[in-house]
Amino acid sequence: MSGVSATGRVALVTGAARGLGAAAAVALAEVGASVVLCDIDQAEVEDQAARIRANGGSALALAHDITSLAEIKRLVAGTLAHYGRLDILVNNAGICPRISIEGMTEESYDRIMNTNLRSVFFLSREAGNAMKPTGWGRIINVSSTGGRTGGIFNATVYSASKAGIMSMTKAFARHFAPDNIIVNCIAPGTVNTRLMSNLPQASLDAAVSQVPLKRLAEPSEIAKVIVFLASDLASYMTGAILDVNGGAVMP
Numbered sequence: 001m002s003g004v005s006a007t008g009r010v011a012l013v014t015g016a017a018r019g020l021g022a023a024a025a026v027a028l029a030e031v032g033a034s035v036v037l038c039d040i041d042q043a044e045v046e047d048q049a050a051r052i053r054a055n056g057g058s059a060l061a062l063a064h065d066i067t068s069l070a071e072i073k074r075l076v077a078g079t080l081a082h083y084g085r086l087d088i089l090v091n092n093a094g095i096c097p098r099i100s101i102e103g104m105t106e107e108s109y110d111r112i113m114n115t116n117l118r119s120v121f122f123l124s125r126e127a128g129n130a131m132k133p134t135g136w137g138r139i140i141n142v143s144s145t146g147g148r149t150g151g152i153f154n155a156t157v158y159s160a161s162k163a164g165i166m167s168m169t170k171a172f173a174r175h176f177a178p179d180n181i182i183v184n185c186i187a188p189g190t191v192n193t194r195l196m197s198n199l200p201q202a203s204l205d206a207a208v209s210q211v212p213l214k215r216l217a218e219p220s221e222i223a224k225v226i227v228f229l230a231s232d233l234a235s236y237m238t239g240a241i242l243d244v245n246g247g248a249v250m251p
């Protein structure tokens with residue numbers, strides 16, 4: 001992204017093995033950040049980090065399950081042990097199993113909430129505290145239009161988790177403002193990733209028909225907004241929610 005530099009910064013991206021997280025890691029590396037790619041899928045995240053290194057970037061893969069506070073602590077400690085600092089956190093990892101209200105179990109409810117929302121709370125706290133010493137920091141939370149609409153295609157709990165991310169963004173923005181750590185959120189519409197592959201084609205077509213731009217987003221288009229929020233260009237924004245959805249929802 002021309003005009004933006006993250007040289008010298010260290011960025012941690014969760015869910016970075018594929019999809020939006022991988023695109024964010026690539027885009028941050030392209031503007032000069034050293035990137036820690038975290039994912040529960042060890043083989044895939046190591047491959048993704050290797051691809052960034054092959055293109056001249058600095059990247060470290062760390063396999064952790066971000067539903068666990070103990071693993072989150074190990075993730076932040078591993079980042080600091082390798083790079084000595086942490087400047088940018090992208091809370092991206094998320095799951096969206098399609099389960100109806102009637103079909104939802106306690107186990108699935110907890111898994112969705114713990115992956116999508118609990119992780120954002122504990123990782124923002126742990127990573128934000130690690131950013132304090134430099135007096136500069138960025139936390140970018142990945143929500144969804146579902147957080148605005150309540151979800152349309154069997155995504156009730158997912159969408160509630162994404163609405164929770166919007167709320168937490170505002171609380172953490174206030175909490176870390178005295179440390180010059182800004183906290184913002186993006187709410188993507190429908191993006192062309194594996195997460196959407198569990199949606200029947202007819203539902204996908206219906207979703208696209210509601211988008212004024214009449215297409216899905218590519219992960220790289222979302223990643224550009226993440227890079228902006230991670231940069232000095234966003235210096236006077238905090239607690240904001242950016243809708244990146246082709247016009248599908250205009251709150």
Ligand SMILES: NC(=O)c1ccc[n+]([C@@H]2O[C@H](COP(=O)([O-])OP(=O)(O)OC[C@H]3O[C@@H](n4cnc5c(N)ncnc54)[C@H](O)[C@@H]3O)[C@@H](O)[C@H]2O)c1
Pocket residue numbers: 014015016017018019020021038039040041064065066067092093094095096115142143144145187188189190191192193194195196
């Ligand atoms: N694809 C879309 O249309 C869309 C739209 C709006 C928001 N989003 C959000 O964007 C984010 C990324 O989605 P995506 O489409 O790239 O999905 P994806 O399924 O392609 O990638 C998600 C990644 O998160 C990882 N992950 C899942 N659980 C984890 C855990 N417990 N610990 C660590 N890593 C874990 C997965 O292994 C995977 O690599 C999610 O938060 C999703 O809700 C996606």
